[in-house]
Amino acid sequence: ILNVEQSPQSLHVQEGDSTNFTCSFPSSNFYALHWYRWETAKSPEALFVMTLNGDEKKKGRISATLNTKEGYSYLYIKGSQPEDSATYLCASNYGGSQGNLIFGKGTKLSVKP
């Protein structure tokens, strides 16, 4: 059974703090790694799709890195704002076009003003 693990489970930071969390996944037969942000009462929103070892992607204050050989990805948020409060999900694809996404349980981020 393929398992995607995320840590920490939850995180509380002050406005202005930078933070990061981890997604671990099995590296064999890996095709892609997705990051999503899920705010309360909204739909999950895509942040990044990453496929290549060493990939780094950035969107505003949020960035992510990917290590496919050791099976982990980091998500970084620089200068956290209260509107960054959400659950951040990562998900891995193992079958390419034949496969689906396997999601981790998420990291719940709370940013206090």
Next chain:
Amino acid sequence: GAGVSQSPSNKVTEKGKDVELRCDPISGHTALYWYRQRLGQGLEFLIYFQGNSAPDKSGLPSDRFSAERTGESVSTLTIQRTQQEDSAVYLCASSEGDVSTYEQYFGPGTRLTVT
């Protein structure tokens, strides 16, 4: 443009009844996915449609669950003889192509409560 829509947004049903959940994907998206999230759990894959290919049903938890999609349009997820453990938020997502490359766009979900 219009995003993924789902209906109903909330459904309360009695144990043993059948329910049907609907998903309208983004126009032109060939791939459509159903997930569910039970309380305290992560998103759990249920079924995946890609164009006219046979669907990947490997995530359906029992034969009480079925889903249909006509072409690249609306999909319905049917749960027969509902049980209390079916209570969950059911999310639908669509994408331009397969998830080895394309991000998914999620609907707002249907919250199903089985009493």
